[in-house]
Amino acid sequence: MSKSLRVAAVDLNGQLRGKRVPKGMSGKQMRMPLSVLNIDVFGADIQESPLVFETGDQDGIMEPAGRDPVPLPWVAGEAELDLRVMHNEDGSPFEGDPRIALSDVLNRYAHHGWQVIAACELEFFLLEDGGNLAPPVNPKTGRRLSGTEILSLRELDGFDHFFNDVSEGAKLMGIGDLTITTEAGVGQFEVTMTHGPALHIADNVILLKELIKGTARNHGMAATFMAKPFSDESGNGLHTHFSVINQAGENVFCSQDKLQSAVAGCLEAFEASTLFFAPYVNSFERFVAGAHAPTSATWGYENRTVAMRIPSGPKAATRIEHRVAGGDANPYLLFAAIFGAALEGIERNSVPPAPIEGNAYEHPVQLPGLLPDLSAAIEGLEAPLLEQFMPPLILENLAATKSQERDLFDKLSDHDALMALIDTA
Secondary structure (H helix, E strand, C coil): CCEEEEEEEECCCCCEEEEEEEHHHCCCCEEEEHHHHCECCCCCECCCCCCCHHHCCCEEEEEECCCCCEECCCCCCEEEEEEEEEECCCCCECCCCHHHHHHHHHHHHHHCCCEEEEEEEEEEEEEECCCCCCCCECCCCCCECCCCCCCCHHHHHHCHHHHHHHHHHHHHCCCCCEEEEECCCCCEEEEEECCEEHHHHHHHHHHHHHHHHHHHHHCCEEEECCCCCCCCCCCCEEEEEEEEECCCCCEHHHCHHHHHHHHHHHHHCCCCCHHHHCCCHHHHHHCCCCCCCCCECCEEECCCCCCEEECCCCHHHCCEEECCCECCCCHHHHHHHHHHHHHHHHHCCCCCCCCCCCCHHHCCCCCCECCCCHHHHHHHCCCHHHHHCCCHHHHHHHHHHHHHHHHHHHCCCHHHHHHHHHCCC
16 A cells, blocks of 8 residues: 655645655755746636746755644545645745644734734535536435535534544544534535634644545535525535633633624734635625625624624633635635734724624624635735734735636636535635
């Protein structure tokens, strides 16, 4: 049985890019063009990118990310992944690496003596394999799924072999225990991960998506995290829960002033951050009023119609649930945008508007919303506020990447555009 190692970093679209090498090369220095982290969702270079021909398509150094090699249980043989981050030739961090962008934000928290603790809920659809946008067949009944089954144990049990493999794989990979439920869409499920240090959790989002996609293929199905694969079904979200702890292990958000200032920072950056929540043309189809996808800059206590919910529970567990992003978001960029904005609010002692009570979709006051489409979201990256916590190179490269993708998707039919994102989102 062959033993192999994947050495990879994560690009702006949240895709692993790297090499398959013999397992014995674990820990050895490796190189890869810096431009690889700035390619479009189809895997092509960005035209006119200064990282390509203008600079000779220079290599960067793939430095270890500080995580032991991770087993890939869905891959034949004893395969492992060695997660890396990109550095420049002089050893400095490459500011076009999304993982480094998140690390920079978290280092700002560390200067205060704080650490961000995060957890995520990811929604996805299981599909019939073979390139069809169709729900899968229930392995137990032999019948294709056809109706909504919110929180159905019977439907979960129908796919128990698949979910057993996902759960066991998550433990092997160091992702931890998973909570799994059925969701509102036909063939839609949600996976909730255990909380932990934010950078580790962002890694886990990447790993869990790969695990679910690979395991689904092994079970004769496909899985997609794209934001809106079906126009008449619920969309896929990526909800982010986070709190901040100090060096004594105390929750900083137990202070209502700190909590509300963090909320205010997120609200202030809400519009400009649209592209981090909705990175593709399809992503904007998910934002429909009344469909559990927040459309305006709102917050509230124990209210699932707002963008930023403060869940109930023990005071020591006080946290913010950021409910905006689609399942297709890059977790490193998403976290950097959310946590960076929150810290800006805390450092400026920002004050949010009054929390929303009741249905936020029917709130009588016109509130700031997300930018309406991909073109506007790309322009939103020019907002000065984002420069306070996002590296300029990330903003420049992301704008170029998304502009090229927009132009390419404009040439595709709606069906072909959807199919292009099933595997990648």
